Amino acid sequence: MKAPKFHFGDGDLMDIFLGRMLKNWVAGRQPSLDGRERLLAAAARPALVERRRSYGLLHILRYLSSTPNYHGFQEEILSVSLSQSMIWSFHLATSNRILA
Amino acid sequence: MSDLNDRELILELQQGSLDALGELYDRFRNMVYRTALAITGDPEAANDLLQDVFLRLYRFADRIDAQRPLEPWLYRMTANLSYTWVKRRKRWIRPLEDLADWLAGGSRNSPQEAAEMHDDWQRIQQAIAGLPLPQRVVVVLYYLNDLSLQEISEILSVPVGTVKSRLHYGRNSLKRSLGLQGETLLDWNYEGS
Numbered sequence: 001m002k003a004p005k006f007h008f009g010d011g012d013l014m015d016i017f018l019g020r021m022l023k024n025w026v027a028g029r030q031p032s033l034d035g036r037e038r039l040l041a042a043a044a045r046p047a048l049v050e051r052r053r054s055y056g057l058l059h060i061l062r063y064l065s066s067t068p069n070y071h072g073f074q075e076e077i078l079s080v081s082l083s084q085s086m087i088w089s090f091h092l093a094t095s096n097r098i099l100a
Numbered sequence: 101m102s103d104l105n106d107r108e109l110i111l112e113l114q115q116g117s118l119d120a121l122g123e124l125y126d127r128f129r130n131m132v133y134r135t136a137l138a139i140t141g142d143p144e145a146a147n148d149l150l151q152d153v154f155l156r157l158y159r160f161a162d163r164i165d166a167q168r169p170l171e172p173w174l175y176r177m178t179a180n181l182s183y184t185w186v187k188r189r190k191r192w193i194r195p196l197e198d199l200a201d202w203l204a205g206g207s208r209n210s211p212q213e214a215a216e217m218h219d220d221w222q223r224i225q226q227a228i229a230g231l232p233l234p235q236r237v238v239v240v241l242y243y244l245n246d247l248s249l250q251e252i253s254e255i256l257s258v259p260v261g262t263v264k265s266r267l268h269y270g271r272n273s274l275k276r277s278l279g280l281q282g283e284t285l286l287d288w289n290y291e292g293s
Contacts, residue, residue: 014271014275015243018239018243018271018274019243019246021224021243022138022224022228022239022240022244023243023244025138025224025225025228026134026137026138026244029133029134029137029143030130030133031129031130031133031146031147031150032147035125035129035147035150035151036122036125036126036129038151039121039122039125039151039154039155040118040121040122042151042155043118043121043154043155043158043159044118
């Protein structure tokens with residue numbers, strides 16, 4: 001991945017400084033210690049459960065999209081990241097049970 | 101697993117191996133975490149994003165070309181998820197924090213925290229957080245991860261000229277907000293290299 005650096009024409013000092021500054025800023029910062037364990041537990045979750053959760057999410061999205069006022073809300077749900085969409089799915093799966 | 105190279109691990113991952121996922125996590129977690137941290141400025145968010153990136157790696161392993169290096173895929177996913185996180189925070193969380201500040205009489209920072217705001221590293225964090233998101237991502241990939249303009253262009257799917265322009269404006273903006281002149285660069289107190 002290493003490649004020659006681009007130069008701005010006003011010397012390398014600024015580039016060296018910014019590079020060191022950013023590297024030092026995050027140097028020594030480590031992710032949480034239980035990250036690996038949490039990741040493997042989440043990855044090992046059965047696909048069936050995931051499908052049911054996704055179904056719950058889609059079910060509610062269809063319900064919400066049928067009401068014009070909820071379009072903005074729908075867009076927001078669709079843009080959430082995986083961990084957050086899993087939280088949404090938890091709520092939505094509960095709602096799904098109520099609607100069913 | 102530790103004796104396998106990245107390509108072999110991706111092939112194992114495509115067979116659903118959790119051991120391969122764990123090994124890839126061990127190899128790339130710091131890279132992903134620090135990139136997410138530099139973009140978001142939030143250690144908790146960086147931890148969440150780290151989880152998201154590797155969960156997606158596992159779920160979408162069959163779409164990854166094992167013949168190509170994994171780093172660009174990881175950078176792309178980290179940058180995209182960090183983008184989403186920062187945009188959502190700006191839209192939803194920050195107004196709530198501002199409201200909390202207002203309710204608390206605008207004194208969320210303790211005297212000690214206020215003193216720390218003068219710390220050099222706090223200034224750097226604020227300067228980077230003050231960059232528009234597209235510039236911030238390019239600055240982080242270029243200066244923190246040592247990627248070339250071409251590599252950043254491929255990762256972000258934007259022309260090289262756009263990368264160059266974002267880098268130029270981001271760099272000038274950092275220079276201004278940190279008050280950097282030639283002599284202050286030499287005086288800046290940072291730890292080693």
